Amino acid sequence: MVRAIVGAMIKVASGNLTKEEFITKFKNGDEIKIQYVPAKALFLSKVTY
Numbered sequence: 855m856v857r858a859i860v861g862a863m864i865k866v867a868s869g870n871l872t873k874e875e876f877i878t879k880f881k882n883g884d885e886i887k888i889q890y891v892p893a894k895a896l897f898l899s900k901v902t903y
Contacts, residue, residue, distance in 0.1 A: 856896055
């Protein structure tokens with residue numbers, strides 16, 4: 855899930871998807887056609903409750 859969200863954020867930052875489109879699709883559970891980022895690029899650094 856994190857890899858998909860990061861991929862979508864890259865798409866928004868590059869101008870291929872607007873912020874409003876992303877928010878609408880995310881809230882509605884609609885599919886966002888994105889490229890997943892590699893798993894080796896992400897790690898959990900901190901957890902707080």
